[in-house]
Amino acid sequence: MRRARELDARLRSLRMLGQAVVAMKSLSAHHFRATRAALEPARAYRSGLNRVLQSTGASLPAGRGAKGIVVIGGELGFCGAYNTQVAAAGAELRAAHGAGPTYCIGRRAASYLRRLGVPLDRQYTAPTSMRGITDTLLTVAQDIITDYIAQDLSSFEVVANRFEGVGVFHARSVGLLPVESRFLPTAPAVRYASRQHVESVGVRELLYITMVEVLLDALASEHGARLLATKGAERWLNDRIDRLQRHLMAVRRETSTQEVIEIAANARVRHPEP
Structure with a gap:
């Protein structure tokens, strides 16, 4: 009975x-x-914005300083090698570029980067859903542009996992800055604002939407990995529950049989055959 x-x-x-x-x-x-679902509209918007900026000649040229990188990790667990893989790619790129500013979005990836000997200049909490993307990336984009100009950086890249199927992803790097384009005389005239203002806002918006696209892809990779892991865990648990149920039924049958035997034995003791 106790075992049951x-x-x-x-x-x-x-x-x-x-x-x-x-x-x-x-x-x-x-x-x-x-x-x-949100990834394709973001790509279309970024592509259209890029065409507009190319025609207006908007640019944020390269400086002479170091190269900055921002690594996008995740906050969720149960995602396999999601954070270790992107941290390793970020550390490899940092080593290839030499010293320079390094940002990290996501505490788990930041922890791995520090273990790999990569010092971090800025760290941010990673969004776990689309709801937190805007606030996070507006801050990151502003910090990138501010440091890019103030430190005269020569480039800024983002390292993140790219979705290649549910549970399948690989780290990649995407260039964010510099932005270089050539003014086209046939481009529509800018109205109601100076061309310099439009170019400044456009470059900032291009940086932001590029990071949105990269982060959406990374989030899809993260949730895809978690989805695959939870499916595996569900199968394991169901199998374990089935085996435990069969074991419990066997124990209960054994207990019932033992009780019947004891009752019969007691009956024979109390009422022996003549």
Whole structure:
């Protein structure tokens, strides 16, 4: 009886854990679909904005200083090598470029970068869904432009995981700055604001939307990895629950059989055959 109670308690615990895993899987699937759906509009907007800036001659030229990088990691667990992979790629790029400003979005990736000996100049909390993207990237974009100009940096790149299928991703780097273009005399005239103001705002917007595109891709990779991991955990738990249920049923049958035997034995003792 005691063994049956212990198995029943373990079975209840596994079922509760299974419910939590199913909830995690559903949430990851929701965020995965949302980020994938938002990615194409972001790409289209960035492409259109880039064409406009190219025609107006808007630019933020390269300086003579160091090269900056920003590494985009994640805050979620249960994502396999998501953070270790992007941190390793960021450390490799930092070593190739030499000393320079290094930013990191995401505490987990920041921890891995420090273990790899990469000092961080700025660190940000990574959004776990689309809701937190705007506030985070507006701050990051402003810091990048400010440091790029103040430190006369020659370039700024972002390192992030690129989605290549559910649970499949690889780290890549994308250039953010400099922005160089050539003015076209046939471009539409700028109205209601100076050309310098339009160019300044346009460069900032291009930097921001490029980072939005990269971060959406990274979030899709992160939630895809988590979705795959939760599916695997769900299968393992279901298998474990099935085996435990069969074991519990066997223990209960054994207990019932033993009780019947004891009852029969007691009956024979009390009422012996003549």
